[in-house]
Amino acid sequence: MSRALTAADTATMMSGDPLVLVADIGGTSMRAAVVDARGVLIERATIATEPERGLADAAGRLAVLMTEVRANAAVPGEVVAAAVATAGPVDPATGKYRFPPNLPGWHDETMVPTLSEALGLPVHVGHDATLAALAETRFGAGIGMRHLLYVTVSTGIGGGIIVDGRPVTGAHGGAGEVGHMIVAPGGPSCGAGCGGCLEAVASGSGIVAEVRRRGLSWDSAKGVFAAAAEGDAAAREIVESTVRHLANGLASLLAIFDPELVVLGGGVTQGLAPYWADLERLTRDVALPRYAGGVPLARTSLGGDAGLLGAAVLAFQSAGIEARAAARG
Ligand SMILES: [Zn+2]
Structure with missing residues (x-):
């Protein structure tokens, strides 16, 4: 699905269409965009996060980026x-971080006051994977669904949970950490120190750790996938083990949440594309009997934009506007 602005979009876009200004902050980059209620990204820009420079520094640079993106949006609209x-x-109520592993040093701080003041707008905050899940229910693989899980399998493994149409955030903004489900008791530990969790055995960093334990030389999950595609036996074993652990985790999530759909995103999910049928079969094999006919798994169609689009849903919600994709077909 294209999220680029097309001539048809421009033609049907009336002046005064409501727009929102959103950002997506990751450990590597910060992105900003202006988005309309149909999920069209009208203008966008990216800068490096450089979290080691501190939250105040990042907040100042992001405020400038968001201001520029807003000014550059070539479509009339408020x-x-x-x-x-x-x-x-992150605590969605305050925007305060709680020991964020990918934003070291940002604990107990928030960008909200800096951004609100610079933009002249209230700024709402959500966890990226939770908002990605929300985006999938409006613009992605699960449009109109009320029970959906989003699982990102990348350097780490994270997740977002939508139950009865609402994001589940937990008592401290920490819900959805599906990467730390224990799927291999006694197995290796993740960076957070839990032994045998899904992230330790099925994430990009878990794959690289397994390469090192075997004394092999690939330095990324991508390298392992490429070698497996060329028939390397050790690489294939590592990929098969990744798929099996992921299947165990997904079967557990299906049993607990009974979602309409589990959407998978992230770089490792892309690498697993040739093994998708295996993932579905292995998940079905260990899932409850109600999944004998098949498991509701899908790969994301939103690429890397799910966080931005989820932030857009949140922003429109705060303005009393329901954002969702235009009807297609
Ligand atoms: Zn863990």
Whole structure:
């Protein structure tokens, strides 16, 4: 699905269409965009996060980026609200971080006052994977669904949970950490120190750790996938083990949440594309009997934009506007 602005979009876009100003903060980059209620990204820009320079520094640079993006949006329309998707954990009520592993040094701080003041708008905050899940129910693989899980399998493994149409955030903004489900008791530990969790055995960093344990030389999950595609036996074993652990995790999530759909995103998910049928079969094999006919798994169609689009849903919600994709077909 294209999220680029097309001539048809421009033609049907009336002046005065409500727009929102959003950002997505990750450990590597910060992105900003102006988005309309149909999920069209009208203008966008990216800068490096450089979290080691501190939250105040990043907040100042992001405020400038968001201001520029707003000024450059070549479509008439009023920006009615602003929201930020961010790596977490983060408290959605205050925007305060809680020991964020990918944003070291940002604990107990928030960007909200800086951004609100610079933009002249209230700024709402959500966890990136939770907002990605929300985006999938409006613009992605699960449009109209009320029970959906989003699982990102990348350097780490994270997740977002939508139950009865609402994001589940937990008591401290920490819900959805599906990467730390224990799927291999006694197995290796993740960076957070839990032994045998899904992230330790099925994430990009878990794959690289397994390469090292075997004394092999690939330095990325991508390298392992490429070698497996060329028939390397050790690489294939590592990929098969990744798929099996992921299947165990997904079967557990299906049993607990009974979602309409689990959407998978992230770089490792892309690498697993040739093994998708295996993932479905292995998940079905260990899932409850109600999944004998098949498991509701899908790969994301939103690419890397799910966080930005989820922030847009949140911003529109705050303005009393329901954002969703235009009817197609
Ligand atoms: Zn863990």
